[in-house]
Amino acid sequence: MRIERVLAPNPGPYTGAGTNTWIVDSGTAVAIIDPGPVHLDHARAIVEQVGGRKVEAVLVTHTHEDHAPLANHLAREFDVPAYGHQPGPGFDPDVRLTDGSEVEIGDLRIRVVHTPGHSDDHLCFLAGRVLFTGDHIMGGSSVMVERLAPYMESLERIRHLDLEALYPGHGETMTDPYEVIDWYIAHRLQREAEILRAVRDGASSVADILEVVYRDVDRSLHPLAAHSVRAHLEKLAADGRVVVEGQTVRIASEGSR
């Protein structure tokens, strides 16, 4: 197996250097993972990188706009199916994948691992001992989390796979997969503790919490961090630790647990 990257020209605060489009070559055929946004130069760069090789599948980790919208166009161009968990903005999979699905690329089997959390429709792809992580794990930063309890479960799930490397949707590849996964788990637990402490100390809104807990994080990322704070509060409320009423949050009194 050979893996090549084509970096999409969409750098930004949420995407780092841009989206990583991965080309996975089994030796006899290739798969394209996360074609990225609809961008003519990027489409050309992917087609050029593929060269004369036989494409058998276009795979999508999740339907966010920096990963999926080019997929149907590219699949049509190569006359192969586009694969994903479910339809989303600018994407409609020809073949729907669920946990445990397999896609054959030549003699390479790519196994699908459903990893909800960053988004409900998020998939990781396991090829040999390499895991393509999309936005479940990024190279060099934490990720925005939509729903925290499933996200933590999804981290535990990939931790139990036999891995030698992580190939993320943004940032560089990681060859210490278990250290990275453990850092992600520890980071979320730390954020949870910090948010709980902030609420105990008087923070009563998402904005208050951002000011305290994310004071070291660039302000341009605060709108994104707000999603993660809400996800944390939702879990803390479900656990009976805080009470969320409309836009306000407070510590749950012992009696209300």
Ligand SMILES: [Zn+2]
């Ligand atoms: Zn992304």
